Amino acid sequence: MIDRDGQPLIGEFPSLPKQERAYQKREALLESGRKLFSEKGYEQTTAKDIAAHANVATGTFYRYFCDKRQLLMALIKDQLDRFMPPNPNPSWMNHDPEIGLASMLKKHDQRLDKLGLHHVLHELLPHDPELAQVYAEVRKKLHGSIYEGLLQAQKLGYTWDDLDLTEVAWSILTLTEKLPDRRTDQSEPNYHAIAKIICRLVFPPDILKQLKGNS
């Protein structure tokens, strides 16, 4: 709408192409939904709230999403993997695993915190079998990849030989998932201490020392 180059354009609105405008509206709705859901919870947030926060009319909400639940789904499904800790990188073992892990935990935790949908996700899981299934799959997949990493380490003789690696993988998953609960108002979790704990579950101390030496 605004003439940015000093040349008045007669009557022309250089508005975005329609598709682009629609896309932006959809994004605005998603972002408003994310914000309000994470602040007030799913049930406490009304479609009207979301529309108002995105500066569109109530009815417009229903042009982009068939209902409130679908918006949340879009919000969650698209990024479900973001709720999960990132796939541990094999390079862990080439450098100091504690440092790499601590940094990963921090990134993951801060992303979750910014996303803020952690609680909403768990508010919905029990009532939404579809979502629950998707979530379980993502979780399983992530567990699988953690497990793969552990298996490879095992082959190299890097792991405890008396622990059930499946359970170790679940434990790692759990500890990373629960990072947000460890957060308090004033302080952030002690990522490094947690990384040490996780490493202890994987590597016997002498192995770890050796891995650190490699880096």
Next chain:
Amino acid sequence: MIDRDGQPLIGEFPSLPKQERAYQKREALLESGRKLFSEKGYEQTTAKDIAAHANVATGTFYRYFCDKRQLLMALIKDQLDRFMPPNPNPSWMNHDPEIGLASMLKKHDQRLDKLGLHHVLHELLPHDPELAQVYAEVRKKLHGSIYEGLLQAQKLGYTWDDLDLTEVAWSILTLTEKLPDRRTDQSEPNYHAIAKIICRLVFPPDILKQLKGNS
């Protein structure tokens, strides 16, 4: 009407005294609430639902609880400690810690499962500061007692000397709290493997072997 002298009266209606009846009705409502909340979630369950499930009229619900939230509170507050894993018993260290812990995990997990309010609790925590505070306190207390146990073990030289015991305690708390998530429809968690994992966080392997020898 009540037989007060131990002699059963023929033809007597063994009706309960009023207070007892009221108590039972309250219990029925609590149990119905527990069941429906855990099946459908807090928001999805109406006071009418609960009353109907307990075979009483809507109004009766409000004789016993001032509203839906209060019923949930009664359900949760009274037994908030039950959501927590039981305080680990010092006798752990006198017997095989893995076995003692595994048994405790199993009991705790099964109690939580039976209670079924795990999800509802987390549905409400973000929106109910009062509950959140109570919950945080119980959790803190439990963390404290786990930590105390670890400290004592540390004094005896039983623990890893390079791990932050505070974080170890949080990790134990977290792993036990999340047991329900590890449960699938078909199988129960592998309590013993988890116990081994937790023990690994506390005891170096040689210490553990020694402790087992003691038993």
Next chain:
Amino acid sequence: MIDRDGQPLIGEFPSLPKQERAYQKREALLESGRKLFSEKGYEQTTAKDIAAHANVATGTFYRYFCDKRQLLMALIKDQLDRFMPPNPNPSWMNHDPEIGLASMLKKHDQRLDKLGLHHVLHELLPHDPELAQVYAEVRKKLHGSIYEGLLQAQKLGYTWDDLDLTEVAWSILTLTEKLPDRRTDQSEPNYHAIAKIICRLVFPPDILKQLKGNS
């Protein structure tokens, strides 16, 4: 527990005969109803409130009155004439009418104030044709008797000869009925001034002077 044969039992309360007890309960309910209705209004007062205030169980209320409305009816009908100013006494004219009238107004107003049902009566009148009719009849009767008094005064030549005595009677009725509205928190109505006004509606000044002289 009760001694039925006339022998006083030590510590026994010589309880009233049944009918008497029932009568007292009914009275207690009526009085509680009167108090609560006049304080909170008809709709705002619940049957439970009334029963509780009378120290009886809710159910007992319905043994004495078939419903809430009937209690109010009993309250009002029995004393509907008390809502009305008392029938003006012919002796007015033998003494100073102003003084007699002022005293009557005061008594009437204070009785209404004590009764307190003025507002409740008018809350119900529009919705209760039966009550409305009774009320209208009482009012008409009272108007009639005021009118009779005026007629007699007219025969003696004591009244204005150009005023419609029917309307004068209505005006007197109205002014006395509305006394409560003239009451403020701090002060009571100026009964004597109002009495003078009413007298002016009836007696020409010279007649009034003459009547006062008689006293």
Next chain:
Amino acid sequence: MIDRDGQPLIGEFPSLPKQERAYQKREALLESGRKLFSEKGYEQTTAKDIAAHANVATGTFYRYFCDKRQLLMALIKDQLDRFMPPNPNPSWMNHDPEIGLASMLKKHDQRLDKLGLHHVLHELLPHDPELAQVYAEVRKKLHGSIYEGLLQAQKLGYTWDDLDLTEVAWSILTLTEKLPDRRTDQSEPNYHAIAKIICRLVFPPDILKQLKGNS
């Protein structure tokens, strides 16, 4: 869509602009409220009733009024002065006061009758301090202006010299306020007779004759 220049446009839908439609709906609700309140009383009328009578859904009611009470307030506050008799016009004294007053009483009474909220107003006054205060103020103001008129008449020597003009003003106010109670199903009040009575409270007969002669 709207013809703004006075020229009817062919084929135009003469639909009202949005604001106008909303205004009309609000008016319809107000009118329905007025009707139902005056027929059934405040407590007996539900928001649903009002909405149904105005041919809108229940929810629509709450778009225009935050609750039942607010609708009544809008109904009453806006026109509280209409519940009051109009300020007596000084021209009374220039013409036949009886005739002017009678006509005014008639107009006032018929307006009140049409409004029909007389009883509802008095149903609420005891329970609504806010309304009561507004009402009291309007009433006081009106009393004040009647009193002013009387004072001026007094200065001209037109009034009785032994009556308390404050009380005379209250009496006039009362008699006019209570006109609706004098109305019966079949007949309307005898306005002229009442006007004569009121005039008698103000003017001694000889003065009144003189005033009539002026007209």
Next chain:
DNA sequence: GATGAATGAGCCTTCATTCAT
């Protein structure tokens, strides 16, 4: 008779969703 717990109809209000403009 007395009790007070139980009942359930019905009120107020919210909000997901639709639809006329």
Next chain:
DNA sequence: GATGAATGAAGGCTCATTCAT
């Protein structure tokens, strides 16, 4: 496509009245 007023089902809660004890 966009708008936001309109809809009406449904939930929370109250209270007049009934009824088992």
